[in-house]
Amino acid sequence: MAATRPLTISDVYERFVKGKKVAESDWDYTIIPTKLTELKEKYKLNFGDKIIPEDKQTINNLFNAGLEMLVETGYYCTDLGRVMKVTEEEVWEGIKKTPTKLILGEGRDIARFYPRRGNSPVKPIIQGGPTGSPISEDIFIQVMQSYAQEAVVDDLVNGVMTTIEGHPAKTNTPYEVLATMAELRATKEARIRAGRPGLGV
Numbered sequence: 001m002a003a004t005r006p007l008t009i010s011d012v013y014e015r016f017v018k019g020k021k022v023a024e025s026d027w028d029y030t031i032i033p034t035k036l037t038e039l040k041e042k043y044k045l046n047f048g049d050k051i052i053p054e055d056k057q058t059i060n061n062l063f064n065a066g067l068e069m070l071v072e073t074g075y076y077c078t079d080l081g082r083v084m085k086v087t088e089e090e091v092w093e094g095i096k097k098t099p100t101k102l103i104l105g106e107g108r109d110i111a112r113f114y115p116r117r118g119n120s121p122v123k124p125i126i127q128g129g130p131t132g133s134p135i136s137e138d139i140f141i142q143v144m145q146s147y148a149q150e151a152v153v154d155d156l157v158n159g160v161m162t163t164i165e166g167h168p169a170k171t172n173t174p175y176e177v178l179a180t181m182a183e184l185r186a187t188k189e190a191r192i193r194a195g196r197p198g199l200g201v
Contacts, residue, residue, distance in 0.1 A: 006097045007090060019074070019082035027076045027083075035073050039065040054118055067091060104155055104200025111154040111200050126152050130159035137161050137182065144190035148199055155200045156191070158183055 043061040074085040102113040128147035135143050161179040169179035191199045
């Protein structure tokens with residue numbers, strides 16, 4: 001049966017809540033490795049000394065193996081300890097609805113993201129930043145500025161403040177929210193100091 005629309009956030013939540021209960025250790029150490037081994041053999045996946053395959057047959061086999069893996073194993077939610085299943089039709093519907101470009105930033109700092117294929121002549125977008133790494137609040141601006149001022153960086157990825165006003169930015173506390181807001185303000189200040197206020201984040 002063909003999917004009529006992409007899944008919504010509500011759809012996803014309901015499927016997770018009603019999904020099969022699975023222990024995280026079983027998911028990580030049994031379900032995923034077992035299926036990966038099976039699909040590697042089924043699709044004859046062997047990259048040899050190439051990190052990224054270039055021949056079309058291997059690329060197609062890799063995609064088909066990934067599609068089968070997703071449909072047969074589903075997604076795992078660590079918070080709920082449950083698995084959400086999707087159909088192949090729903091996966092294709094999601095792919096069909098995927099944007100063909102993304103624009104971040106503004107003015108002279110704008111970055112345009114386009115799909116790239118093997119050996120593409122299109123320059124890749126370079127995202128700079130500590131990418132989720134813990135950073136002290138007293139040096140957060142300086143760290144983000146050090147990335148923003150590099151001319152090759154097209155887009156920023158935030159670090160994570162470990163404290164806010166001296167308090168640990170602990171998950172599920174008001175300090176987590178305060179730290180996130182402080183990260184946004186600090187990143188904005190870092191871009192201004194670097195002379196690139198329109199740089200995307």
